[in-house]
Amino acid sequence: PAAGLAFAAPPLVREGPVDIAVMAQITRALKIDPDVVEAANWVDNGPGWIGLLLLGAEDVLELRPDVDVLGNLAVGVIGPYATGSGDVPTYEMRAFVPGLSVPEDPVTGSLAAGFAVWLIGEGLAPDRYLVHQGTVLGRRGRIQVERDGDDIWIGGDTVLGITGQVAL
Numbered sequence: 001p002a003a004g005l006a007f008a009a010p011p012l013v014r015e016g017p018v019d020i021a022v023m024a025q026i027t028r029a030l031k032i033d034p035d036v037v038e039a040a041n042w043v044d045n046g047p048g049w050i051g052l053l054l055l056g057a058e059d060v061l062e063l064r065p066d067v068d069v070l071g072n073l074a075v076g077v078i079g080p081y082a083t084g085s086g087d088v089p090t091y092e093m094r095a096f097v098p099g100l101s102v103p104e105d106p107v108t109g110s111l112a113a114g115f116a117v118w119l120i121g122e123g124l125a126p127d128r129y130l131v132h133q134g135t136v137l138g139r140r141g142r143i144q145v146e147r148d149g150d151d152i153w154i155g156g157d158t159v160l161g162i163t164g165q166v167a168l
Contacts, residue, residue, distance in 0.1 A: 004144070006155025009113035014044035022073070026050065029069035030077070032059070039124065043114030047074055047097075051115050053124060054079035057092035061136060065096055065103075072099030076111040078119075078131070089129040093143075094136065106134035107141035113154045116145045120152060 018026075018040045027034050030052075036059050043051035050073060054060050060079040078093040093115065095108040105111075112131050119125035127147035134141035146153050 004155050004157040006144075006153045007109070007113075009117050009152040009154055010045045012043060012045050012114060012117055014042045014048075015118065016042055018042060018050055022050070025069065025071075026052065026073065026075055029067070029073075030063050030065050030075075032063070039122075041118050043076065043111070043118045045110055045114045045117070047110050049074050049076050049111055049114045051075075051111070051118060052077045053119065057081040057090075057132075060092040060094055063094060063136075067096060067098035067103045070096055070098050074099065076108070076115065078115050089126055091125075091129060091131050092135060093131045093133045095133070104137060106137050106139040107143065108133065109143065109154055112143045112145060113152070116152045116154060120145075120147055 023040060036054050037052050038055055039053040041051055043049045054077055057079045060077050063077065074097045076093060076095045078091050081090045081092065093112065095105040095111045096103065097105060120127060129145050131143040131145060132141065133143065143154060143156050
């Protein structure tokens with residue numbers, strides 16, 4: 001399984017094609033041409049994710065979404081780098097959840113898991129790859145994805161950012 005802390009990706013509770021009107025709203029919000037979207041699918045494993053596979057990592061990094069247009073949609077985008085980290089293919093991923101007051105999340109395990117179930121299951125990604133997230137936010141999120149038998153493991157190392165106590 002993936003190094004560091006890891007969990008097995010849960011099954012999707014909603015999968016399949018995304019409605020044309022919803023896709024139009026998403027591409028308008030992301031300010032992208034629909035031709036940049038290689039594939040789209042519901043990758044909902046609980047939080048309601050809609051996933052878009054873009055042509056490349058650069059397309060993901062260049063996004064400057066209008067979160068007001070996204071509304072309550074939870075949208076994730078992922079795209080491959082031309083070359084990976086050594087022999088491991090690498091992807092860039094971003095997560096937008098403005099309905100929960102999270103314009104962009106720096107590291108999102110549930111989205112990485114949803115993408116992995118879809119992309120590996122459909123043969124759109126290899127059984128092992130690395131995801132970069134948080135790049136645009138100045139964060140260095142790294143998520144390792146690895147299929148092991150029937151399970152797909154999502155994991156990585158963690159960094160303690162703050163400690164403290166709260167008195168209630």
